[in-house]
């Protein structure tokens with residue numbers, strides 16, 4: 001397993017100042033799960049919301065408050081502070097898309113010395129915010145009345161969730177952001193209440209969201225892992241450091257990636273594969289405790305992107321999906337990853353750092369096994385996932401990705417260590433709004449601080 005040293009934390013030689021784990025932590029994607037949380041009574045906003053309390057033991061799964069009907073929901077927006085106004089952002093308009101991009105670029109991330117930033121772009125937002133059934137009303141912003149400047153945002157997209165045997169309509173909430181100068185003024189609770197109102201009016205009462213911040217109460221916590229693909233560049237931009245006892249050549253050799261893929265029958269997914277991929281996805285995801293039930297149209301969007309995305313060259317794509325077609329023409333596996341680069345500031349030699357995130361995958365391998373945890377089935381699946389994800393690393397590197405990230409969710413812990421993903425320092429909390437659920441394994445063991453290959457994770461959903 002690549003440890004902190006190998007990823008460069010703490011033991012530094014020369015210029016680099018950050019490690020991969022450190023950087024992603026600073027970018028506030030994550031936070032230690034043990035980070036001090038307040039007493040429940042001090043969550044002035046969250047204690048008023050239908051969420052599981054920290055010390056509450058869940059006896060039965062299901063909605064927390066199912067008493068409300070759409071007719072009970074106010075038709076008018078919540079009152080806004082006098083200098084500000086609500087705005088429903090129209091990201092089909094270039095100007096409004098740019099405002100969103102600028103807000104998030106400057107204020108969403110928290111790299112303290114501002115060397116790296118998420119390089120969001122229009123294609124990414126079109127993919128992330130406009131899946132089938134998207135609702136403009138759920139792209140909610142706040143503007144300064146006098147200048148019309150966009151200073152806060154929150155978004156929701158529709159999702160059908162399955163928590164164990166229960167399926168329900170929900171939304172996924174993402175990109176909550178308040179301008180740095182307006183922090184700690186209770187704008188976030190207002191945004192959350194207003195988006196809840198707009199979603200409730202559509203007769204939807206549950207939501208899934210993730211955050212690095214500890215809130216009442218995570219249903220699971222997953223850990224990030226990082227796999228350097230271009231160690232030398234990561235070193236040059238100050239992203240990775242050189243351990244005292246290693247040479248640059250040794251580090252490059254350690255993280256070397258072959259230039260071609262190995263799986264026979266591997267090719268890009270096409271629209272015509274959707275029936276087979278849909279079937280594979282459903283059979284594979286059934287094995288998890290929390291999953292998302294897609295329509296074929298939704299799955300096409302999430303794996304192939306929208307019509308515009310499909311015309312982009314590989315190096316500009318946001319989402320990439322590959323299938324394995326066997327000799328009989330049957331699709332046996334698929335995997336996907338999405339790309340969200342960082343801008344590198346103050347470094348003349350590089351302007352961008354390619355970052356990919358493992359997304360959905362499925363395999364026929366061992367699918368006939370009665371239990372997900374059957375030992376023979378696990379062995380076979382481990383081997384298969386190792387080959388598939390190795391190929392994903394090759395493909396990502398070929399389109400300019402420098403570091404490949406994965407969580408400990410899905411079945412990822414089966415291959416992370418062997419494929420040299422270094423465990424990150426940070427964690428991602430998953431939350432359900434207005435739904436009580438038993439805890440879900442997150443894929444790492446807090447007591448031994450290792451990937452939990454025994455229980456693995458029950459979280460099948462990948463959030464952006």
Ligand SMILES: CCCCCCCCCCCCCC(=O)SCCNC(=O)CCNC(=O)[C@H](O)C(C)(C)COP(=O)(O)OP(=O)(O)OC[C@H]1O[C@@H](n2cnc3c(N)ncnc32)[C@H](O)[C@@H]1OP(=O)(O)O
Nearest residue numbers: 043044045046174175176177178183184185186187188205
């Ligand atoms: C049915 C439909 C339901 C739909 C809604 C479902 C719920 C969706 C929930 C949202 C899911 C978002 C998913 C993502 O996008 S997670 C990404 C969050 N964004 C960032 O980290 C970007 C940088 N940070 C910021 O822009 C601000 O610091 C934010 C906006 C995060 C808070 O702004 P600010 O720092 O100026 O604070 P405040 O004075 O306005 O408000 C303070 C209150 O806000 C609570 N707080 C702090 N951080 C978060 C957080 N990440 N999720 C939920 N609540 C959070 C905090 O505990 C306190 O409440 P309480 O402690 O007093 O109780």
